[in-house]
Amino acid sequence: MTSKRALxxxxxxxxxxxxxxxxxxxxxxVHGIVRRVALEDPERRFTRIAHLLDKITLQxxxxxxxxxxxxxxxxxxxxxxxxxxxxxxxxxxxxxxFSTMNTNINGTHYVLAALKELQPQCRFYFAGSSExxxxxxxxPQRETTPFYPRSPYGISKVAGFExxxxxxxxxxxxxxxxxxxxxxxxxxxxxFVTRKITNAAVRIKLGxxxxxxxxxxxxxxxxxxxxxxxxxxxxxxxxxxxxDYVIASGESHTVRExxxxxxxxxxxxxxxxxxxxxxxxxxxxxxxxxxDASKARRILGWTPTYTFPDLVKEMIExxxxxxTQPATRNIQDMNVRVPIKKVLPKERPN
Ligand code: G4F
Numbered sequence: 001m002t003s004k005r006a007l008x009x010x011x012x013x014x015x016x017x018x019x020x021x022x023x024x025x026x027x028x029x030v031h032g033i034v035r036r037v038a039l040e041d042p043e044r045r046f047t048r049i050a051h052l053l054d055k056i057t058l059q060x061x062x063x064x065x066x067x068x069x070x071x072x073x074x075x076x077x078x079x080x081x082x083x084x085x086x087x088x089x090x091x092x093x094x095x096x097x098f099s100t101m102n103t104n105i106n107g108t109h110y111v112l113a114a115l116k117e118l119q120p121q122c123r124f125y126f127a128g129s130s131e132x133x134x135x136x137x138x139x140p141q142r143e144t145t146p147f148y149p150r151s152p153y154g155i156s157k158v159a160g161f162e163x164x165x166x167x168x169x170x171x172x173x174x175x176x177x178x179x180x181x182x183x184x185x186x187x188x189x190x191x192f193v194t195r196k197i198t199n200a201a202v203r204i205k206l207g208x209x210x211x212x213x214x215x216x217x218x219x220x221x222x223x224x225x226x227x228x229x230x231x232x233x234x235x236x237x238x239x240x241x242x243x244d245y246v247i248a249s250g251e252s253h254t255v256r257e258x259x260x261x262x263x264x265x266x267x268x269x270x271x272x273x274x275x276x277x278x279x280x281x282x283x284x285x286x287x288x289x290x291x292d293a294s295k296a297r298r299i300l301g302w303t304p305t306y307t308f309p310d311l312v313k314e315m316i317e318x319x320x321x322x323x324t325q326p327a328t329r330n331i332q333d334m335n336v337r338v339p340i341k342k343v344l345p346k347e348r349p350n
Contacts, residue, residue, distance in 0.1 A: 001027035002026055002027045002030070003026060003027065003029075004027075004028050004079040004080060004084065004187070005006065005029040005030075005031065005077065005078050005079055005080075006023050006028045006029070006030055006031070006034045006074070006078060006080040006081070006082065007031045007032070007059075007070030007078045007080070007081045007082070008023075008030065008031070008033070008074075008081075008082045008084060009019060009032075009033045009034075009055070009063060009081075009082070009083045009084055009085035009107070009111065010083075010084030010085030010086065010127075011030075011032025011033065011044055011049060011058070011084075012032070012034060012046060012048060012049055013048065013084060013085075013088075013340065014048065014183075014185065014187040014189065014226050015084050015226055015229070015230050015233075016032065016048075016049070016082075016084050016085075017048035017049050017182070017187060017228050018185075018227045018230045019050070019082060019084070019120075019233060019234070020032065020049060020229040021052065022050055022227075022230060022234065023133055023234065024052065024055055024056070024229060026234070027322065028054045028080075029057070030052075030055070030057070030336065031056065031057045031058070031059055031076065032049070032056055032057070032058050032059070032277045032299055033058075033059050033060075033061045033063070033069075033072060033085065033088055034046075034058050034059070034061075034063070034144075035060070035061075035062060037272050038147045039058065039060055041190070042182040046185060048096050049345065050186050050230070051241075054210065058079065059072050059075070059148060062113070063103065063106075063107035064083050064103065064106065064107065064112060065110075065286050066103065066110045066113065066114070068275050069107075069110040069111055069114045069247060069341065070110075070117070070118070070225065070294070071115045072114075073114040073117075073119055073122075074107065074118060074119040074191065077122075077266065078118060078119060078122045079121075079122060079123065079236065079296055080116065080122065080124075080125070080234075080237050081111065081123070081124050081128060082125045082127075082233055082237075083124065083125060083126050084127045085107060085109075086102075086103065086104045086107070086156075086157075087099060087100045087103045087104060087153070087156075087278065088190050088290055089153075089154070089186070089189070089192070090131060090151050090153045090154070090215050091191070091280075091282060092153075092191075093152040093153035093156070093191055094151060094242045094282060094283055095151065097107075097143070098154055099292050100156055100188075101152060101156050101159075102154035103156075103160045104153070104157065104159075104160060104280075105156050105160060105163070106158075107161055108126060108160040108163055108164070109202070110171075111124070111125065111149060112114065112158065112163055112167045115167075115173060116167060116171050116335055120171065120172075120173055122174075122213065123174040123175075123176075123237045123242075123274065124164070124173060124175040124176070124196075125176055125177075125178065125233050125237055126160055126175065126176065126177040126178070126234060127177075127178060127180065127233075128159075128160065128164075128177040128178055128179045128180065128244070129179065129180060129335045130155045130160045130179060130180065130181040130222065130246075130248070130289045130291060131149060131150075131151060131153055131180075131286065132147045132149055132154055132156055132157050132161060133147060133148065133149075133152035133153075134149040134150035134286055135150055135286065136146065136288065136289065136297060137274065139190075139250070139290060139324055140286070140290045140291055140292035140293050141179075141246065141248075141289065141290065141292065142246055142291070142292040142294075142295070143179065143245065143246055143286040143295055145183075147161075149284070150259070150284040150286050151159045151284065156283040158179075158210065160275075161179075161244075163175070164176070164177050166245075166247050166250075168242055171190060172240045173242075174237075175242055176236045176237065176239075176243060176244055176245070177188065177241045177244045177294075178229075178232060178233055178236060178247055179224075179244060179245065179246045179247065180229050180247070180248075181221070181222040181247065181248035181249070181287070181289060181290070182194075182221045182222060182224070182226065182248045182265075182282065183223070183225060183226040183228070183229040183247075184223055184225065184226060184311060185225050185227060185311070185315065186315055186318030186319070187226070187315065188226070188315070193255055193258070194223065194258060194312075194315060195315065196212070196214070197212065197214070197258055197262050198214035198257055198312070198315040198318075198319045199260050199319050199323075200273075201262045201265075201266055201268065201270075201273075201319075202262045202266065202316065202319040202320050202323050203238075203323060204263075204266075204268065204273050205266040205268060206323055206324065208323065210273070211246075211272055211273050211274070211275050212259075212274050212275070212290040213274075213275050213276075213277035213279075213280065214255065214259075214275075214276060214277065214280055215276070215277065215278070215279075215280025215281045215282070216255065216256045216258070216280075216281055216282075216285055217254065217256040217276065218254055218255070218256065218287075219254065219255050219285060219287060219288075219289035220252040220253065220254050220287065220290070221252060221253065221255070221288075221289055222248045222249050222250070222251060222252045222289050222290045222291050223249065223253060223311060224247075224248065224249040224304050224306065224310060224311070224312075225257070225304065225305070225306035225310070225311050227306075228304040228306055229304075232245065232247045232251070232296055232300060232302045235296075235300040235301070235302055237298065239299065239300070243299075245293075245295055245296040245299070245300065246291045246293050246294065246295065246296060247291070247296055247302070248290070248291020248293070248294060249293075249304055249308070250290065250291065250292065250309060251290070252288055252289065252290040253308060259274050259347045260310060261308075261312045262312050262315070262316055264333040265312065265313055266316065267315040269313070290295075298307070310336055339341050
C-alpha cells in the first residue's frame with residue numbers, strides 16, 4: 001500500500017474510471033479534474049465513477065484554460081499526474097480538427113507547464129496512442145517505429161508526445177508516454193466501433209433494433225481490455241527512469257471479425273444484420289495496427305490478462321445486463337447515430 005496522491009485528468013472516461021479504481025486499491029489518494037458543467041449534471045456525466053464518488057476528490061477545472069489548470073496544481077501537491085483527458089474520437093477529429101487540436105495539444109501543454117512551474121517533482125503520464133503510427137512504417141509497431149498520423153486526432157497525439165518528451169529532456173521532469181493500442185470494455189463510449197457493435201448485437205437479439213450500419217469492415221485493430229492497459233500506466237510511473245512504452249496485445253483482428261464474434265455470442269450471423277454505410281468511412285483510414293509490447297513485458301513486467309474472445313464476451317454480457325433491464329434499456333440507440341454534421345457558416349439557411 002502507498003500513501004501517494006495522484007491526479008487524473010479525464011477521470012470520468014473509460015480509462016480514468018478503471019485507473020481511479022486501481023489506484024484506490026493500491027492506497028492512493030485520488031483526485032480528478034472535471035469540467036464545472038459535469039458537476040452540475042452528475043447523474044449523466046459521472047456514470048462510470050458513480051461508485052467511487054465518496055472515495056475521490058473532484059476538482060472543477062478546464063483544460064482549455066491555463067489559469068484553471070494552474071489553480072489545481074496550486075491547491076495540492078501530487079506525486080503522480082495521469083493526463084488522459086482528450087477529444088479521443090478519431091472520426092470527430094475529421095469533423096472538427098480545430099477543437100481536437102486545441103483540447104489535445106494545449107491541454108497537454110498547460111498541464112506540463114503548470115507541473116514545471118509548481119510541482120517539478122510530480123511524475124507525469126501522457127496518454128499517447130497507436131493512431132500516431134497511422135500509415136505504418138513497419139509491422140508490428142514498437143517504440144522506435146516512426147510516426148505517420150492519418151487524422152487530426154493522431155497529429156494532436158504526436159504533438160502531445162513531443163511536448164512530453166521535450167519537457168523530460170529540457171526540464172528534467174519525470175514524463176512518460178504510453179503508446180496504447182485500442183483498448184475497450186463495457187465502459188467504452190457508444191461511438192467507438194466495439195461498443196457500437198456489442199450494443200447493437202444485443203439490441204437486435206432482443207428485437208429492439210433490426211440492423212447495424214458500419215463503415216470499413218476490413219480495418220484491422222489490435223484490441224485489448226482497458227483494465228489491463230491502465231495497469232501499465234501506473235507501472236510506467238514506478239520505474240527508476242522515465243521512458244515510453246507500447247502497450248498492445250500483439251494480435252490484430254478486422255472489424256468484421258469483431259462483428260462475427262459478437263453476434264456469434266448471441267447465436268446470430270452478423271452478415272444478416274450488418275450493412276455497410278459510406279457515412280462511417282473516414283477521409284483517411286489506418287488499415288492495420290498491431291503492436292509489439294515486448295519492452296513493456298520485459299521492463300514493466302506487464303502482460304494482458306484478457307484475450308480477444310474474453311473481451312468480446314464481457315462486452316456482450318455487460319450490454320445484455322443493461323439492455324434487459326427496463327430502467328437502462330433506452331440509454332442509447334447507435335443505429336440512428338451518425339457523425340454529427342457541423343453546420344458551417346456557408347451552409348446555414350438564410
Ligand atoms: O473504434 P474506433 O472509432 O477506434 P479508432 O479510430 O481505432 O481509435 C481508438 O483507438 C485509438 C488507439 O489506436 C485511440 F487513440 C482513439 O482515441 C480511439 O480510442 O474505430 C476502429 C476502426 C476504424 O478503422 C474505423 O474506421 O473501426 C472502423 N469502423 C468501421 N465502422 C468504425 C465504424 N468505427 C466507428 N467508430 N464507427 C463505425 O461505424
